[in-house]
Amino acid sequence: MSNLLIPNPKEAESIHILREVAAQFEKPVLLFSGGKDSITLVRLAQKAFYPARIPFPLLHIDTGHNFPETIQFRDQLVAELGLELIVRNVQDSIDQGKVTEERGRYASRNTLQTTTLLDAIEEFKFDACIGGARRDEEKARAKERVFSVRDDFGQWDEKNQRPELFDMLNGKIHQGQNVRVFPISNWTELDVWEYIKTENIEIPSIYFAHKREVFFRDGLIWTANEHVYRENSEEVFEKMVRFRTVGDMTCTAAVLSEAETLDAVVAEIRDSTISERGARIDDKRSEAAMEKRKKVGYF
Amino acid sequence: MESKKLIKIATAGSVDDGKSTLIGRLLYDTKSLTTDKLEAIEKTSRKRGFDYLDFSLATDGLVAEREQGITIDVAHIYFNTAKTNFVIADTPGHVEYTRNMVTGASTSQVAIILIDARKGVIEQTYRHFFISNLLRISHVVVAINKMDLVDYDEDVYLKIKTDFEALVEKSNFNTEQITFIPISALKGENIAKQSELMPWFVGNTLLDHLEVLETGDLQESSVARFPVQYVIRPKTEAFHDFRGFSGVLYGGNLNVGDEVTVLPSLTQSKIKSISLFDQEYEVATPGSSLTVTLEDEVNISRGDMLVKSNELPKSEKQIAATICQVNNKPLRVGDKFTLQHGVNRVLAKVDSIESLIHTDFSGEEPTQQLKLNDIGKVNLRLSKPIHFDSYTENKSNGSFILIDEGSYDTVSVGFIE
Numbered sequence: 192m193s194n195l196l197i198p199n200p201k202e203a204e205s206i207h208i209l210r211e212v213a214a215q216f217e218k219p220v221l222l223f224s225g226g227k228d229s230i231t232l233v234r235l236a237q238k239a240f241y242p243a244r245i246p247f248p249l250l251h252i253d254t255g256h257n258f259p260e261t262i263q264f265r266d267q268l269v270a271e272l273g274l275e276l277i278v279r280n281v282q283d284s285i286d287q288g289k290v291t292e293e294r295g296r297y298a299s300r301n302t303l304q305t306t307t308l309l310d311a312i313e314e315f316k317f318d319a320c321i322g323g324a325r326r327d328e329e330k331a332r333a334k335e336r337v338f339s340v341r342d343d344f345g346q347w348d349e350k351n352q353r354p355e356l357f358d359m360l361n362g363k364i365h366q367g368q369n370v371r372v373f374p375i376s377n378w379t380e381l382d383v384w385e386y387i388k389t390e391n392i393e394i395p396s397i398y399f400a401h402k403r404e405v406f407f408r409d410g411l412i413w414t415a416n417e418h419v420y421r422e423n424s425e426e427v428f429e430k431m432v433r434f435r436t437v438g439d440m441t442c443t444a445a446v447l448s449e450a451e452t453l454d455a456v457v458a459e460i461r462d463s464t465i466s467e468r469g470a471r472i473d474d475k476r477s478e479a480a481m482e483k484r485k486k487v488g489y490f
Numbered sequence: 491m492e493s494k495k496l497i498k499i500a501t502a503g504s505v506d507d508g509k510s511t512l513i514g515r516l517l518y519d520t521k522s523l524t525t526d527k528l529e530a531i532e533k534t535s536r537k538r539g540f541d542y543l544d545f546s547l548a549t550d551g552l553v554a555e556r557e558q559g560i561t562i563d564v565a566h567i568y569f570n571t572a573k574t575n576f577v578i579a580d581t582p583g584h585v586e587y588t589r590n591m592v593t594g595a596s597t598s599q600v601a602i603i604l605i606d607a608r609k610g611v612i613e614q615t616y617r618h619f620f621i622s623n624l625l626r627i628s629h630v631v632v633a634i635n636k637m638d639l640v641d642y643d644e645d646v647y648l649k650i651k652t653d654f655e656a657l658v659e660k661s662n663f664n665t666e667q668i669t670f671i672p673i674s675a676l677k678g679e680n681i682a683k684q685s686e687l688m689p690w691f692v693g694n695t696l697l698d699h700l701e702v703l704e705t706g707d708l709q710e711s712s713v714a715r716f717p718v719q720y721v722i723r724p725k726t727e728a729f730h731d732f733r734g735f736s737g738v739l740y741g742g743n744l745n746v747g748d749e750v751t752v753l754p755s756l757t758q759s760k761i762k763s764i765s766l767f768d769q770e771y772e773v774a775t776p777g778s779s780l781t782v783t784l785e786d787e788v789n790i791s792r793g794d795m796l797v798k799s800n801e802l803p804k805s806e807k808q809i810a811a812t813i814c815q816v817n818n819k820p821l822r823v824g825d826k827f828t829l830q831h832g833v834n835r836v837l838a839k840v841d842s843i844e845s846l847i848h849t850d851f852s853g854e855e856p857t858q859q860l861k862l863n864d865i866g867k868v869n870l871r872l873s874k875p876i877h878f879d880s881y882t883e884n885k886s887n888g889s890f891i892l893i894d895e896g897s898y899d900t901v902s903v904g905f906i907e
């Protein structure tokens with residue numbers, strides 16, 4: 192028996208938030224992307240409710256453009272922990288004519304996810320969606336609340352947010368509204384990596400350096416793959432790379448890396464001078480890209 | 491991660507005091523500004539025709555703000571040094587935004603109050619200190635900024651220090667918890683490096699000062715309060731009879747074997763186990779999210795509170811509190827709300843409004859209502875007793891929010907007397 196419980200303040204706060212979700216909402220769901228942040232959330236949820244099971248399902252909005260390693264990892268995690276997994280596909284939203292596939296050089300299904308997500312929220316009547324977004328990721332996210340109320344259209348009204356005082360969370364909502372919950376709001380990228388290391392949490396292999404067919408555009412490293420638009424003039428190379436975030440292949444750039452172990456990755460992040468979202472192609476579209484997407488219901 | 495200190499800081503200053511520049515400078519000097527962000531700052535600074543780096547661009551987040559050039563809400567910024575993780579709650583200093591500073595300060599242990607060296611102590615400085623005092627912030631740093639614009643003159647610094655000390659006299663704030671530092675955020679003087687241009691200043695730089703603050707000095711020490719947030723009943727083979735009570739421990743330690751009283755039922759029992767995930771502990775320290783089990787089968791639900799039997803809090807249906815109005819809708823006598831005290835909710839009615847408190851320390855006046863950003867004294871009547879301490883004794887057990895029954899918005903924050 193270890194003697195003295197001294198809190199890791201960030202972990203304690205996240206567990207508190209997850210328990211508030213379970214207590215204040217009828218149908219919460221954890222939005223699971225297969226990325227390190229949502230995997231960390233799963234571990235925090237395990238801790239929050241142990242020895243009981245996590246009292247809400249996972250929801251994955253699958254663009255169909257995920258890295259296969261991520262999907263494999265997701266299924267394995269769900270099986271091991273006995274979790275309930277719901278998958279909804281962007282392809283279905285396209286087939287139903289609700290959204291139109293983007294064309295051209297920067298085509299991505301990233302923004303299309305919003306429609307599929309909002310439909311899933313309506314289908315299952317979810318009143319709280321737990322996500323792994325962090326305030327340090329991006330400027331617009333720095334002002335996000337822990338409990339962020341969205342209207343029937345999933346919209347975020349940044350000028351009209353409820354103030355959050357001390358650690359008291361107000362999750363009271365009207366019919367049709369839902370709340371996006373961000374339990375790791377106050378974590379940094381390094382916090383997440385150090386936690387994964389301390390807790391010995393498994394993560395998908397694409398976070399570690401591996402050989403991959405890639406091409407270079409706009410100073411970023413893109414995956415060479417059938418889902419990613421590539422000009423004939425854009426030459427393909429095999430490089431040692433890893434990913435710092437795991438989203439769609441079409442919007443997640445790789446970084447050159449030799450870091451094959453967790454220790455090496457953490458050391459690399461610590462010394463890194465490129466911010467994590469610098470490798471997100473979707474944010475490069477404009478300076479206010481994230482804020483615009485958030486207003487229309489993007490995670 | 492466990493070995494690193496976490497210090498939460500609220501920053502307060504007027505639009506023109508250079509607060510965003512100070513934060514940008516802290517990020518830059520701790521190498522927390524990444525290459526791509528730095529490039530974006532360089533690009534925009536050039537575009538605007540500046541011959542210096544406009545660090546304020548590192549923090550000004552939303553489009554509306556970029557258009558107006560002011561900060562309009564609480565933003566959270568993260569940086570770290572080898573020893574310490576820092577979180578800054580950047581709160582606007584504009585006169586209309588008392589609400590935001592109260593919000594930012596509610597989660598902070600340190601407040602940095604910025605003063606423009608050319609302007610000295612002004613009305614807003616009063617407000618910022620008033621709020622720091624009201625919220626019992628553990629430590630206040632008075633950063634006298636723009637020293638470059640007053641030729642790094644010691645007399646300017648001393649005059650402001652004296653004026654501020656006169657202000658502290660009017661409060662009940664402990665002067666030992668206040669530190670004065672002359673700085674230039676724009677030029678980086680006394681931020682991370684000791685200024686050679688102000689050899690007369692012998693104190694620590696801002697960053698050194700923040701680093702030497704001990705977490706112990708910044709934590710409130712009080713008695714143990716354990717509000718039950720969630721009841722865990724696994725109903726599985728292995729844990730068939732398990733009934734765990736989860737929540738955050740506040741104020742003081744909790745030990746296995748402690749005699750505890752459950753409120754409101756006043757049932758007594760003993761702590762059988764303390765755990766986090768699959769680890770058991772003998773002693774839990776404040777701030778821990780944990781799960782306890784009790785020796786006896788006791789009926790406990792969310793909102794109940796476990797306390798040591800010889801340290802009972804007050805239990806009353808009538809409370810007197812200072813509140814800050816954080817919503818556009820004014821608070822009036824007779825209004826009904828949901829009062830949330832920690833994780834517990836009861837109905838509340840405003841019995842009377844005693845006064846509106848002037849945030850410039852000039853006293854109180856009678857009022858019919860409290861409007862957005864007003865701070866005042868009220869008496870509330872509750873549908874059921876809550877189990878509380880005064881805010882000065884125990885912050886978490888002495889504070890509450892009021893939730894509007896129609897909009898469900900958080901309309902007030904209260905500090906119990």
